Amino acid sequence: MAFEHITFEKKNGIATVTLNRPDKLNAWTRIMEREVRSAMEDADSDEAVRVIILTGAGRGFCAGADMDILSGIEDGSQKREPGAVQGTTAYNVAIRADFQTQYSYFPSLSKPVIGAINGPAAGLGMVISLYCDIRFASREAIFMTAFAKRGLIAEHGISWMLPRLIGHSAALDLLLSSRKVTAEEALRLGLVNQVYDADALMPAVNAYAADLAQNVSPRSMAVMKRQVYNAEFQTLNEAVAVGNEEMIKSFASEDFKEGVAHFLEKRPARFTGR
Template sequence: MTVPAHGEPAVGYELRDNGVAVLTLNRPERLNAWGMDIAVPFYELIDRADADEAVRVIVVTGAGRGFCAGADLSGGGATSTESLGDDLGNTDENALGAILGERQPYTLTALRKPVIAAINGACIGFGFTLALMCDVRFAGAGAKFGATFVRLGLVAEQGISWILPRVVGAAPAADLLLSGRKFDAAEASRLGLVKEVVDDEDLLARAIDYADELATRCSPWALAQIKGQLYDESDRANVAATTAKSVELMNLSIKQPDVIEGITSFFEKRNPQFPPLTADD
């Protein structure tokens, strides 16, 4: 597992006696914004948990005040919105891989074991996609959600245009993706995005209790078969194709002036001044 220079692992891993593996995104100083330092150990640990006979259920959560506040577009290197814009404008076709890693969130749907998300605080952008690819989601009362891509001049990324309509239906998915608005845990519950909303301090314990019940009362073989039924081969082909297209469009979008304006306006806390569509767009 990759360990950052300051000594704290970017993803924590705990295997509990009952067969529940808890993975904790561990960059709380940036609300666990997703970067390569998280991506590499996260997927290594996911593979480890799926292969380990002692693991029956996986729980994913975030340390501190956020589950995952989106992609760390600066890669930790940009010191201003201007340098961030330069970084994005100079990226090549491998830009997303350099930021998000080569594997995709839909990897979670292909695991043999159930994945439970305990969503604390910010669950935005890439973090929202990651949570949606988990099988069951619990949210703390203070959780905030948003598919904010469009407000940054970006497209719906990493397969969210496939998974979100499956979870909430076409009309709510259109609202959330086209508006890019943020919404709270109560609305997430009404939309069916989360199974339960619990007090923030009780969130992880409640998610682990649910995982405990699956681990102790449900057949691992049957759980694996049911996951295969939920996400069958045609679904996996669809999400793979949708994700590949979104990667292509995302690499195109970060070359547009819209993304620099979108991110700059976000940091400057003002409305963006996006250019209009032209006949060539």
């Protein structure tokens, strides 16, 4: 499939989605939105893919919504597409409706999504980065909510996600001030998992992804990811009950048998995801 605003590669169990408008710091467009979702769903449905990486081309991750889109909304020449607002009717009853809106679908993917934040992530670009499961950043990365300085509000669920990552007060600081946050501060806040020199970012991300793809049960990753996100809506008792039920299912899986076998036989794992 040909893409206009992204590139998409699958290799050695890793799918890499790259926002590809480097001359615009990968500013987000309607085309990019459709292409990213198409690539993500393709990777999620491909049994050969174990991990997904999302990054940006050039010196930016994503500078936010393209200003042509914002200008079009302001003068009324562009309208939000159907499904653009939260509360969209779920299209898959097996997945929480919360994780099926315009940008909140990353948690519904069964594969881990690693954000390789290689440069500025502002506004909508920051929102997209937060929906990644794990974030590694270049020292050149800058995070900025930007909304308040555009006369906007906390869009697309960032008011839900950001406090869960860095806490209530810190989230309000970043939202209200729209100030720039360096990669080092983002690490201190818990906004990112690790920070690397610019030229070391993608090697580190690929090495981490390769370890997951080669040495970890894809079934375990899918179940754990679902548990963690669903637990945000559960009591402790409910989370314990789900964990107990999933453990019983795990004992009957091929990956559990392989997990024991490769450990005892001291050989590389050959997980199937079943």
